[in-house]
Amino acid sequence: MTRYSLNHVGTAAPGCPAERSSAVALAVAVMVALLAISCSPKSESGPLLQPTAFGAAIVESSGGKQIVQTGSLLPQPLVVQVNDQQGTAVTGALVEFSGPSGVTFDPPNALTDSSGQVTTNVSLGGMAGRYELTASTIDKSHKKIDVKIEEIALGYQQTLGRQLNDQYCERCHNPESTVERVSNYDNLEIKPHPFTEGDTLNKISDADLTAIISHGGPALNKSALMPAWGNTLSKSDIQALISYIRAVSDPPYRVAGTVHAKN
Amino acid sequence: MKEKLRSLWQRLFGDSIRAFGVVSLIFLVSLAIAPAKNFFSQWRHYQHDYLKMVRNRSDAVTLQRHFEGGIQQIWLPDLGVVDRCTSCHVGQKEVSLIDVSTQPFRRHPVIPHAIDQFGCTLCHRGQGAATTVSEAHNSTLAWEQPILPPRYIESSCGQCHRGPLPGTPQLNQGRHLLSRYGCVHCHTVKLPDGGPMKPTDDPPSLSHIADKTSREWIYAWLKDPQAYAATATMPNFKLSDDEVRDISAFLVANSAPIVGDTVTIAQKAASDPAAGASLYGESFCASCHAVQNAAGNLVGGDIGPELTRVGSKVKPEWLQGWLKNPRIYDPGTGMPHYRFNDSQVATLAGFLQAKADSDLLANVHLDPATPEQIAHGKRLVSDYGCASCHEIAGIKKPENFAPELSRIGSKPVTQLVFLPGMQHTLPDYIAAKIKQPRSFGKGLKMPQYSFSAVQIDSLATALLALNDRAASLPPSLTVAAPPESDYQPAGRAGKLMADLACFSCHRINGHGGTMAPDLTWEGSSVQRQWLVEFLKNPNTLRPALIRRMPKFNLTDGEVNELTDYIMTVYQSPEVDRDSMPPSGYPQGQVELGKQLFYGKYSCQGCHIVDTKADKGYVGPTLTHVGSRLTAAWIFQWMKNPQALRPGTMEPNRAMSDEDARALAAFLMSQKGGAKQEVAKK
Numbered sequence: 001m002t003r004y005s006l007n008h009v010g011t012a013a014p015g016c017p018a019e020r021s022s023a024v025a026l027a028v029a030v031m032v033a034l035l036a037i038s039c040s041p042k043s044e045s046g047p048l049l050q051p052t053a054f055g056a057a058i059v060e061s062s063g064g065k066q067i068v069q070t071g072s073l074l075p076q077p078l079v080v081q082v083n084d085q086q087g088t089a090v091t092g093a094l095v096e097f098s099g100p101s102g103v104t105f106d107p108p109n110a111l112t113d114s115s116g117q118v119t120t121n122v123s124l125g126g127m128a129g130r131y132e133l134t135a136s137t138i139d140k141s142h143k144k145i146d147v148k149i150e151e152i153a154l155g156y157q158q159t160l161g162r163q164l165n166d167q168y169c170e171r172c173h174n175p176e177s178t179v180e181r182v183s184n185y186d187n188l189e190i191k192p193h194p195f196t197e198g199d200t201l202n203k204i205s206d207a208d209l210t211a212i213i214s215h216g217g218p219a220l221n222k223s224a225l226m227p228a229w230g231n232t233l234s235k236s237d238i239q240a241l242i243s244y245i246r247a248v249s250d251p252p253y254r255v256a257g258t259v260h261a262k263n
Numbered sequence: 264m265k266e267k268l269r270s271l272w273q274r275l276f277g278d279s280i281r282a283f284g285v286v287s288l289i290f291l292v293s294l295a296i297a298p299a300k301n302f303f304s305q306w307r308h309y310q311h312d313y314l315k316m317v318r319n320r321s322d323a324v325t326l327q328r329h330f331e332g333g334i335q336q337i338w339l340p341d342l343g344v345v346d347r348c349t350s351c352h353v354g355q356k357e358v359s360l361i362d363v364s365t366q367p368f369r370r371h372p373v374i375p376h377a378i379d380q381f382g383c384t385l386c387h388r389g390q391g392a393a394t395t396v397s398e399a400h401n402s403t404l405a406w407e408q409p410i411l412p413p414r415y416i417e418s419s420c421g422q423c424h425r426g427p428l429p430g431t432p433q434l435n436q437g438r439h440l441l442s443r444y445g446c447v448h449c450h451t452v453k454l455p456d457g458g459p460m461k462p463t464d465d466p467p468s469l470s471h472i473a474d475k476t477s478r479e480w481i482y483a484w485l486k487d488p489q490a491y492a493a494t495a496t497m498p499n500f501k502l503s504d505d506e507v508r509d510i511s512a513f514l515v516a517n518s519a520p521i522v523g524d525t526v527t528i529a530q531k532a533a534s535d536p537a538a539g540a541s542l543y544g545e546s547f548c549a550s551c552h553a554v555q556n557a558a559g560n561l562v563g564g565d566i567g568p569e570l571t572r573v574g575s576k577v578k579p580e581w582l583q584g585w586l587k588n589p590r591i592y593d594p595g596t597g598m599p600h601y602r603f604n605d606s607q608v609a610t611l612a613g614f615l616q617a618k619a620d621s622d623l624l625a626n627v628h629l630d631p632a633t634p635e636q637i638a639h640g641k642r643l644v645s646d647y648g649c650a651s652c653h654e655i656a657g658i659k660k661p662e663n664f665a666p667e668l669s670r671i672g673s674k675p676v677t678q679l680v681f682l683p684g685m686q687h688t689l690p691d692y693i694a695a696k697i698k699q700p701r702s703f704g705k706g707l708k709m710p711q712y713s714f715s716a717v718q719i720d721s722l723a724t725a726l727l728a729l730n731d732r733a734a735s736l737p738p739s740l741t742v743a744a745p746p747e748s749d750y751q752p753a754g755r756a757g758k759l760m761a762d763l764a765c766f767s768c769h770r771i772n773g774h775g776g777t778m779a780p781d782l783t784w785e786g787s788s789v790q791r792q793w794l795v796e797f798l799k800n801p802n803t804l805r806p807a808l809i810r811r812m813p814k815f816n817l818t819d820g821e822v823n824e825l826t827d828y829i830m831t832v833y834q835s836p837e838v839d840r841d842s843m844p845p846s847g848y849p850q851g852q853v854e855l856g857k858q859l860f861y862g863k864y865s866c867q868g869c870h871i872v873d874t875k876a877d878k879g880y881v882g883p884t885l886t887h888v889g890s891r892l893t894a895a896w897i898f899q900w901m902k903n904p905q906a907l908r909p910g911t912m913e914p915n916r917a918m919s920d921e922d923a924r925a926l927a928a929f930l931m932s933q934k935g936g937a938k939q940e941v942a943k944k
Binding site: 069070071072073075102121123125126127128129155156157159160163164167168171172179182184187188223224225226227228229231232236239240243254 | 362364366369372373374375412413414415416417429430431432433562716717720862863864865867868869878879880881903905910912914915916917
């Protein structure tokens with residue numbers, strides 16, 4: 001294995017033009033230092049907002065637990081509300097949003113409106129997985145209080161799985177009905193597992209899920225009301241479905257970002 | 264100072280040996296620059312980091328064995344790809360690295376294409392041959408195309424895939440919107456395979472507009488179409504009061520009454536809200552038209568226009584005539600010609616006329632138009648390109664009214680004018696142009712659409728797919744869109760089907776809507792007597808469906824005409840309808856079928872045979888299936904439903920002939936209860 005003596009060269013921040021003239025190590029170091037100075041501490045764009053009121057609690061009103069494709073806008077905006085100790089809405093409190101890299105908020109901060117709420121449009125980053133967003137405000141003693149909101153981004157395979165879910169699975173596996181789609185869940189004697197039911201589904205291995213989907217419930221001594229889809233869906237379709245089921249399960253199937261323990 | 268310099272010079276170059284020494288030193292240092300530059304390169308740093316990260320993992324040995332140092336390159340001359348991205352993005356193919364949450368080492372998500380065969384920049388854009396982070400990802404003087412933001416990534420799928428893909432909903436939606444909102448009326452979009460993108464909206468002709476509505480309504484509509492109906496596809500042209508006054512004056516003055524057939528109105532519109540509502544419901548108007556309910560939610564389909572305020576729009580006589588036979592006013596309309604009698608027309612017209620909004624026209628007071636105003640209105644109609652979408656007597660449809668968008672995805676950034684504060688990238692430009700077209704300068708004509716942010720992203724995605732690469736790909740790499748069919752049934756039955764607008768909802772031979780079942784093989788599928796009854800009095804087959812087949816009040820002759828045509832022409836070669844009898848199956852076979860139905864295949868999960876015990880709400884109710892379907896169809900359907908109706912939800916169970924025959928026998932025995940038979944007669 002090759003070893004390299006230089007510890008860290010650093011990455012140019014996106015949007016910051018990097019010169020190609022770095023000739024010697026010293027020059028590189030100077031450049032990096034310059035770059036770091038010129039573009040790292042970018043101040044928040046737009047006029048600084050001054051809160052006119054302070055709340056005691058911040059809660060999510062709507063917009064959590066949405067599922068979109070990577071990089072895209074959440075279909076519903078994220079709405080949070082700031083309340084005082086009595087639980088009534090506070091107008092004019094400053095709310096700031098933050099999230100993992102790649103997440104954008106429009107606007108990133110705002111003062112609560114007359115109903116104590118702040119609405120922001122969120123687009124998730126380019127990587128599939130769960131995004132924990134934070135909405136924070138400051139209380140009277142300038143202590144930061146925040147609320148965490150989880151959103152899910154789907155990669156290509158999971159998006160494909162979602163499409164298959166909508167077409168073939170959802171009618172029975174989703175207990176919620178919409179105007180366009182009446183759920184069949186309540187009509188079934190043996191209830192199917194909603195795909196968000198992580199407590200159960202996370203314990204079933206990929207191989208077992210594949211078997212149930214391809215050969216039907218009886219393949220694993222489960223209900224025959226689950227038909228065999230092996231002749232209707234291709235192998236890659238079934239993989240896509242499983243990847244979707246894993247992506248939406250609650251609690252999460254496997255926490256993203258875990259690093260394997262050292263042997 | 265001068266002295267000091269002189270002494271320095273003396274010290275360094277005073278004699279030839281010193282001079283030689285110093286020059287050699289300089290030479291050596293400059294020689295060392297090249298390897299040093301290489302040594303401190305960014306990719307080497309990332310590879311170093313990668314190895315450091317890998318070292319702590321349980322699968323370190325495998326990952327280290329797979330690791331190859333140095334600059335990596337994917338070279339695909341056919342595609343013009345020279346991608347060195349994998350020099351830094353190490354481990355893209357390592358399955359186990361899916362749990363790494365930091366770039367550049369996270370494994371690429373699963374897609375149907377191998378990196379070795381397609382490279383990276385084909386989808387992600389950017390400068391593939393670059394070996395520094397900023398040159399690869401950002402615009403440089405020598406390379407304009409930066410990395411494509413992930414929210415538009417599906418546009419890259421659209422370069423090769425010309426049709427909809429199940430995994431690219433955003434691209435599909437964007438393409439749909441381009442046609443549905445009539446963008447392609449003004450902007451030519453030549454698809455990479457040659458043909459133009461066709462609009463799927465149906466802007467009405469304005470040549471007879473004065474028959475239909477008042478000048479006041481035109482005024483209010485032009486001012487703000489979405490104030491009349493939130494779902495209106497017509498965009499807002501941000502016209503001034505004077506402009507709207509003059510355009511409305513011109514359109515009314517220019518309108519000529521319909522010549523030829525006219526409908527005689529027998530009765531005045533009746534005011535019977537209860538009867539009107541029930542006729543509206545029975546006729547399943549809501550399958551296509553939406554109405555806002557008290558809670559502000561739209562209820563109904565989006566095939567036809569929203570009817571929330573229709574009473575403020577249409578003239579009572581026109582509405583009656585339209586309900587009587589819409590094809591007289593608009594021969595190409597997607598609205599079926601219901602065979603309503605005069606009193607039904609009066610009831611329904613009265614019901615719709617009551618859907619009015621008094622506020623809409625309250626502030627519109629127009630003086631009679633002057634000839635100058637009309638002339639000015641005509642000029643405005645030409646200037647704004649109204650005839651690009653609408654047929655207007657005396658005004659020619661302008662050619663190429665707006666810039667062509669066939670290669671918009673490769674438009675050089677240097678040719679774009681950006682708004683202050685905007686990111687200088689093509690996707691941002693396109694999105695901003697759709698979002699607020701008029702802010703790019705005075706005198707621009709593109710109207711203001713009311714797209715949501717998600718719709719704007721989809722539209723930008725579809726437009727970014729229209730680029731040079733898409734246009735120049737070798738045909739072997741492209742996946743064509745499913746061919747569009749313009750199938751039209753022939754003869755008198757064909758005319759009848761056009762009159763009833765069957766194709767607004769049903770699909771036959773690849774042509775028509777997708778709301779209702781595909782009827783391509785209907786003749787093999789159903790029994791003649793059932794079809795006759797169904798056309799006379801349609802009921803829904805699926806308990807959970809809200810959109811249904813309307814009752815057209817057909818005459819017996821029309822029903823027979825249609826039935827004969829369907830039974831003869833829409834026959835599947837796979838199904839010989841006479842090969843199996845409609846009844847008379849041995850009891851044992853029927854029993855076996857029943858066991859299979861409730862046991863092995865558990866069909867009751869989705870279907871109902873016994874209304875007391877079964878609850879399946881997904882598929883059609885099968886209580887009368889024996890008098891509806893043919894046995895041969897059921898048999899083939901059991902064997903492979905997707906072969907008969909692609910995309911159907913019924914799973915293919917790959918049944919043996921024996922099982923399929925037994926199930927067919929069992930289902931054919933389901934001819935409805937004796938009571939219902941009596942009731943039917």
